[in-house]
Amino acid sequence: MKKYLTEKVSAALRSLSYEGLAKMTFEKPKDKVYGDMTTNVAMLLAKSAKKNPRSLAQEIVGKLDVDPKYVSKVEIAGPGFINFRFTEEFFTAQIGFILQNPATFGRTDIGGGKKTQVEYVSANPTGPLSVGHGRQAAIGDTIANLLIWAGYDVTREYYYNNAGRQMRMLAESTYARYRQLFDPAIPFPEDGYQGDYIREIADDLKKERGDSMVSLQQEEALSTCKEFAERALFEAIKKVLARMGVVHDVFFNEDSLYSSGKIQEVIQELRAKDLAYDLDGAVWLKTTALGLGQDRVIVKSTGEPTYRLPDIAYHREKFKRGFDLIVDVFGADHIATIPDVLAGVKALGYDPEKVKVVIHQFVTLMRDGEQVKMSKRLANFVTLDELIDEVGSDAVRFFFLMRSTSSHLEFDLNLAKEQSEKNPVYYLQYAHARIASILRFAEGQGTFSMEDSFANIEYNLLKGSAEIALVKLLLEFPETVEMCAISFEPHRLTTYLHDVATAFHKFYHEHRVVIPEIELAKARLALCLATKTVLANGCKILGISAPERM
RNA sequence: GCACCCGUAGCUCAAUUGGAUAGAGCGGCAGCCUACGGAGCUGUAGGUUGGGGGUUCGACUCCCUCCGGGUGCACCA
Numbered sequence: 244m245k246k247y248l249t250e251k252v253s254a255a256l257r258s259l260s261y262e263g264l265a266k267m268t269f270e271k272p273k274d275k276v277y278g279d280m281t282t283n284v285a286m287l288l289a290k291s292a293k294k295n296p297r298s299l300a301q302e303i304v305g306k307l308d309v310d311p312k313y314v315s316k317v318e319i320a321g322p323g324f325i326n327f328r329f330t331e332e333f334f335t336a337q338i339g340f341i342l343q344n345p346a347t348f349g350r351t352d353i354g355g356g357k358k359t360q361v362e363y364v365s366a367n368p369t370g371p372l373s374v375g376h377g378r379q380a381a382i383g384d385t386i387a388n389l390l391i392w393a394g395y396d397v398t399r400e401y402y403y404n405n406a407g408r409q410m411r412m413l414a415e416s417t418y419a420r421y422r423q424l425f426d427p428a429i430p431f432p433e434d435g436y437q438g439d440y441i442r443e444i445a446d447d448l449k450k451e452r453g454d455s456m457v458s459l460q461q462e463e464a465l466s467t468c469k470e471f472a473e474r475a476l477f478e479a480i481k482k483v484l485a486r487m488g489v490v491h492d493v494f495f496n497e498d499s500l501y502s503s504g505k506i507q508e509v510i511q512e513l514r515a516k517d518l519a520y521d522l523d524g525a526v527w528l529k530t531t532a533l534g535l536g537q538d539r540v541i542v543k544s545t546g547e548p549t550y551r552l553p554d555i556a557y558h559r560e561k562f563k564r565g566f567d568l569i570v571d572v573f574g575a576d577h578i579a580t581i582p583d584v585l586a587g588v589k590a591l592g593y594d595p596e597k598v599k600v601v602i603h604q605f606v607t608l609m610r611d612g613e614q615v616k617m618s619k620r621l622a623n624f625v626t627l628d629e630l631i632d633e634v635g636s637d638a639v640r641f642f643f644l645m646r647s648t649s650s651h652l653e654f655d656l657n658l659a660k661e662q663s664e665k666n667p668v669y670y671l672q673y674a675h676a677r678i679a680s681i682l683r684f685a686e687g688q689g690t691f692s693m694e695d696s697f698a699n700i701e702y703n704l705l706k707g708s709a710e711i712a713l714v715k716l717l718l719e720f721p722e723t724v725e726m727c728a729i730s731f732e733p734h735r736l737t738t739y740l741h742d743v744a745t746a747f748h749k750f751y752h753e754h755r756v757v758i759p760e761i762e763l764a765k766a767r768l769a770l771c772l773a774t775k776t777v778l779a780n781g782c783k784i785l786g787i788s789a790p791e792r793m
Numbered sequence: 794g795c796a797c798c799c800g801u802a803g804c805u806c807a808a809u810u811g812g813a814u815a816g817a818g819c820g821g822c823a824g825c826c827u828a829c830g831g832a833g834c835u836g837u838a839g840g841u842u843g844g845g846g847g848u849u850c851g852a853c854u855c856c857c858u859c860c861g862g863g864u865g866c867a868c869c870a
Contacts, residue, residue: 273808367870524868544868549870575798655805681829685829726810738808741817749835751829792830
């Protein structure tokens with residue numbers, strides 16, 4: 244549609260020798276009285292051509308040569324919009340296109356196979372995943388799906404650190420809990436991890452090792468505790484993620500950056516470029532030379548690197564591994580670290596423009612109209628596992644994706660559990676199940692069979708406004724996926740699918756599908772099947788199920 | 794104090810990335826089941842887009858400023 248118009252309008256511009264003076268874009272007007280497609284090219288042209296936009300539009304339209312089989316009306320409106328209306332046949336005929344390859348409808352190739360990495364979750368194995376991690380998992384995973392559908396070559400990655408101070412504390416906490424099983428008087432470290440999950444790990448440790456570790460050297464015992472706790476926690480993390488349908492391709496360990504010497508390489512490179520220097524026994528990154536407010540320490544005077552250095556080294560690896568687009572999904576609490584990392588990337592000679600950082604805001608759980616209070620320190624937070632237990636993984640994913648990532652998300656537990664039209668995820672799934680039910684019914688009546696070819700359907704029998712509106716919406720699916728992918732905004736897909744469900748329900752109430760007029764019945768069944776296709780493909784991208792019955 | 798995010802209908806949020814009369818869901822009010830799923834549909838009320846300036850043919854969107862909420866700030870991660 245856009246392609247066709249682009250061709251025709253640029254031909255008209257060429258004959259008026261206005262070509263290249265302004266960027267030509269088409270979009271779907273918000274209000275359907277303005278037609279199916281509109282362009283503001285005349286208004287953009289007005290300035291450089293020094294002419295009134297409306298008379299410019301008049302000139303362009305005069306030179307326009309469009310096929311009346313496709314375009315039924317061209318008009319100029321408002322300050323100089325050129326509006327196009329397409330014939331109904333133009334739309335309905337494309338149902339056949341959807342049904343030709345249902346599994347791939349919505350896929351595009353704008354990504355051109357670009358090698359892309361999406362990093363998300365990346366929680367260190369020091370405890371169970373929180374609901375915040377859940378939001379990140381849903382967002383990251385869906386962005387990855389969107390990019391795949393848009394033709395990118397995507398790797399899903401999880402970055403973690405099992406070496407630092409946090410892990411030391413995990414080991415000490417586990418060890419203390421373990422020893423308390425034999426002697427309750429053993430003290431618990433002051434900054435230790437308070438959560439009950441540590442007790443559970445200690446219990447398991449006792450089951451496996453008995454009291455054999457009580458007599459062990461402390462360092463040896465701690466290293467055993469660390470390994471044991473890390474393994475247990477990582478298994479738990481992977482298990483919860485799997486419950487949400489999230490599976491990473493690569494787990495990248497921060498420690499490998501040290502053992503392989505990459506950290507040292509980065510320091511050398513930065514020094515060689517005169518972007519790192521020594522002061523007060525520490526190594527500083529000259530971030531001021533890269534446009535930031537102040538220089539930052541990358542190696543402390545104790546010889547220990549700060550978090551910035553491995554983060555920069557990791558991003559260097561991302562580039563070295565050949566990724567052409569790097570998407571980092573982080574929580575809002577990591578905002579401050581981003582400029583430093585990007586500066587580091589730039590300092591090493593890579594293009595920071597290739598790194599897209601998606602920041603998501605926090606999640607508040609609401610129950611019975613009141614905020615569920617959570618404190619990580621007191622370890623009384625709701626874990627992602629518990630949330631999935633309570634409302635199910637479809638609702639969890641959908642709710643996490645419903646809002647724009649930059650918006651704070653209020654998660655209404657009562658609503659998520661409610662099995663009614665109020666609940667947006669059920670509303671969507673219900674539409675899919677309802678179509679499945681109609682198709683079953685039609686097959687039972689012998690109106691059609693799934694083996695039928697949809698090649699000879701008389702689509703022009705579909706004339707009702709609800710039918711046409713539904714078709715038009717379905718045809719927007721590929722560009723919607725594309726737009727969500729390139730803007731990294733999954734929530735727009737949830738909005739779109741909700742609209743599709745609404746358009747379908749409206750169609751359903753206005754038109755009976757399985758009727759004696761067999762040709763019309765078949766055309767409507769084809770429309771149902773096309774709708775089911777879009778809903779199913781959309782749900783697949785969102786990572787939620789599209790049930791045949793509910 | 795500095796940086797980033799947010800502020801839109803009673804509530805939770807959208808708004809085609811600068812387009813035409815700012816839209817949904819929930820809640821409120823009024824309706825719709827003798828045929829394919831009422832987990833649905835129809836109608837209605839509800840707004841100075843936090844305030845004020847600016848850029849533009851055009852601003853919820855971009856710039857400045859103020860107000861309010863959140864997050865971050867270190868040789869912690």
